[in-house]
Amino acid sequence: MITVENLTKSFQGVNALNGVTLDVEAGTVLGVVGPSGAGKSTLARCVALLERPDSGAIRVDGTDITALDGSALRAARRQIGVVPQGDSLLRQRTAAGNIALPLESAGVPGPQRRSRVGELLDLVGLTDKAAAYPDQLSGGQRQRIAVARALAANPSVLLADEPTSALDPETTGSVLTVLDRARAELGVTVLVVTHDMGVVRKICDDVAVLEQGRVVEHGKVLDLVSDAGSRTSSALLPAVDLNPINESSYDRVADVVLVGFAAVGALLPEAAHRFGVELNIVGGGLTRLGETPVARFRLGLNGERSDSALEWIGEAGGAVQRSLKGPQGVAA
Amino acid sequence: MRSATPWPDVVSYLVEATGETLYMVGVSTVIATAFGVPLGVWLQLTAKGGLRPNPAVHRVLGFITDLGRSMPFIVLLVALTSVTRLIVGGSIGSTAVIVPLAVGAIPFVGRLVQNILSEVHVTVVEAAVTTGASTLRIVRSVLIRESLPALINAIGVTVIALIGYSAMAGVIGGGGLGDLAIREGYQRFNDRILWSTVAWLAVLTTLIQLAFTRAARASDRRRHASV
Ligand SMILES: Nc1ncnc2c1ncn2[C@@H]1O[C@H](COP(=O)(O)OP(=O)(O)OP(=O)(O)O)[C@@H](O)[C@H]1O
Numbered sequence: 001m002i003t004v005e006n007l008t009k010s011f012q013g014v015n016a017l018n019g020v021t022l023d024v025e026a027g028t029v030l031g032v033v034g035p036s037g038a039g040k041s042t043l044a045r046c047v048a049l050l051e052r053p054d055s056g057a058i059r060v061d062g063t064d065i066t067a068l069d070g071s072a073l074r075a076a077r078r079q080i081g082v083v084p085q086g087d088s089l090l091r092q093r094t095a096a097g098n099i100a101l102p103l104e105s106a107g108v109p110g111p112q113r114r115s116r117v118g119e120l121l122d123l124v125g126l127t128d129k130a131a132a133y134p135d136q137l138s139g140g141q142r143q144r145i146a147v148a149r150a151l152a153a154n155p156s157v158l159l160a161d162e163p164t165s166a167l168d169p170e171t172t173g174s175v176l177t178v179l180d181r182a183r184a185e186l187g188v189t190v191l192v193v194t195h196d197m198g199v200v201r202k203i204c205d206d207v208a209v210l211e212q213g214r215v216v217e218h219g220k221v222l223d224l225v226s227d228a229g230s231r232t233s234s235a236l237l238p239a240v241d242l243n244p245i246n247e248s249s250y251d252r253v254a255d256v257v258l259v260g261f262a263a264v265g266a267l268l269p270e271a272a273h274r275f276g277v278e279l280n281i282v283g284g285g286l287t288r289l290g291e292t293p294v295a296r297f298r299l300g301l302n303g304e305r306s307d308s309a310l311e312w313i314g315e316a317g318g319a320v321q322r323s324l325k326g327p328q329g330v331a332a
Numbered sequence: 333m334r335s336a337t338p339w340p341d342v343v344s345y346l347v348e349a350t351g352e353t354l355y356m357v358g359v360s361t362v363i364a365t366a367f368g369v370p371l372g373v374w375l376q377l378t379a380k381g382g383l384r385p386n387p388a389v390h391r392v393l394g395f396i397t398d399l400g401r402s403m404p405f406i407v408l409l410v411a412l413t414s415v416t417r418l419i420v421g422g423s424i425g426s427t428a429v430i431v432p433l434a435v436g437a438i439p440f441v442g443r444l445v446q447n448i449l450s451e452v453h454v455t456v457v458e459a460a461v462t463t464g465a466s467t468l469r470i471v472r473s474v475l476i477r478e479s480l481p482a483l484i485n486a487i488g489v490t491v492i493a494l495i496g497y498s499a500m501a502g503v504i505g506g507g508g509l510g511d512l513a514i515r516e517g518y519q520r521f522n523d524r525i526l527w528s529t530v531a532w533l534a535v536l537t538t539l540i541q542l543a544f545t546r547a548a549r550a551s552d553r554r555r556h557a558s559v
Pocket residue numbers: 011012014015016034035036037038039040041042043195
């Protein structure tokens with residue numbers, strides 16, 4: 001759907017983007033995260049066609065959009081709905097009037113415009129605020145109107161830069177719900193820039209970690225969490241070493257990551273039963289990524305067949321990240 | 333010592349002079365707005381961070397604008413005599429004053445407008461850009477509409493300033509309230525005319541100021557909307 005190829009951009013000698021390559025599959029949500037100054041906003045502005053990259057390509061449905069001008073550029077902009085960082089609504093227009101702006105740019109006639117605005121107000125759950133002015137809306141409501149505006153002209157891509165910064169957790173939830181609905185009900189491909197891993201946890205299928213203008217990690221969230229060394233797993237999974245444990249009381253100590261209902265619910269008791277080992281959870285915990293429960297546990301095992309039990313867990317879909325005690329690399 | 337001008341005569345002096353002032357100021361305000369607003373828009377579009385940044389054009393425009401603003405009105409009044417004759421067919425009278433008034437006010441309005449438009453937040457403008465709107469649409473629906481209350485106030489400020497400048501209209505026989513106060517009142521030691529003109533000018537400018545403040549508030553949709 002969107003492919004970013006080898007994008008570079010520098011500002012007066014500062015390399016903001018150093019060859020960024022990414023792709024977002026149609027109908028999925030990609031989260032772009034990274035430390036301050038990593039180039040996230042620069043990437044977002046390039047995709048939003050507000051900034052021209054120095055080199056590289058941005059393809060939407062195979063077409064490079066970076067070199068367009070004039071009316072072709074404006075048409076491409078209509079294909080990409082943008083939720084800018086910060087307050088971006090017209091204060092002299094009602095919520096409905098703001099949502100109508102892209103439709104006016106696209107030359108949609110009045111009656112159609114009104115019905116489309118109605119649909120979007122419904123999508124973001126603010127039908128009763130149609131006639132309210134931005135000054136009369138809360139931060140979260142304004143942001144939802146901004147999402148509705150971005151979606152008005154039926155774009156195939158929705159781009160949001162820090163859509164939840166400066167919002168409290170509850171309001172953040174309502175904005176994320178709207179982004180998720182856009183993907184689920186309208187099938188748009190979403191690219192969300194954020195410094196908040198909570199956004200990745202709640203709505204992202206894929207994640208790209210940017211550092212100093214480079215992508216240092218890119219993949220499906222559920223794949224990356226199983227990789228012990230990944231930044232994504234350390235940011236999203238429960239810590240396993242909060243409590244020091246007495247390793248000498250176990251034959252083996254290992255960390256495992258379990259993804260999905262079946263794995264989280266049944267894998268460990270089954271392993272203990274099959275191999276006749278004593279299996280204790282001594283650290284870690286359970287979390288949720290989108291709808292999927294994910295666990296990272298530190299296990300303490302006792303029994304002759306502990307290694308076999310760990311190996312079996314690995315084969316059955318658990319990711320045994322490291323064996324802290326005993327032969328290294330077992331089942332890893 | 334002459335006897336004081338009878339009140340009915342004072343009033344008819346005032347009425348006539350008010351008509352001349354409103355005519356000079358009104359027409360020159362319309363012209364100054366018609367040219368000054370596009371000038372301000374152009375200045376802002378070509379400014380750094382504007383929608384069509386163009387340092388060369390911006391610098392030239394800015395230079396001419398500031399040159400025009402720094403020109404004392406009385407100099408303009410005299411210097412533009414031949415231009416005025418060309419445009420209005422004569423170089424004296426109320427109509428002749430309109431040309432230097434309008435010319436003097438265009439750069440004034442231009443700078444006011446540019447300053448006001450530059451206050452529209454860049455994220456708001458960029459959001460409109462990302463909707464695929466044309467520059468013309470953004471100028472109209474975003475830059476101008478968002479700052480309409482301030483723009484109306486700026487036109488009010490221009491009107492008041494032009495009333496002030498029009499006092500010098502007497503130099504080329506333009507008449508008006510300022511001319512009345514100076515020529516009939518001050519120079520002929522007619523205190524009654526001098527002070528009633530001064531008082532009426534104060535009332536008139538206050539009323540005009542009030543009208544523009546009201547209009548600006550009425551255009552501000554944020555205030556009188558129901559939740
Ligand atoms: N318009 C600009 N002019 C000069 N330098 C810029 C400009 N925009 C970005 N930069 C620089 O490019 C680098 C990347 O900036 P960018 O805003 O993309 O980072 P970011 O990842 O969004 O950071 P944050 O999380 O703080 O928003 C920074 O070093 C920044 O100073």
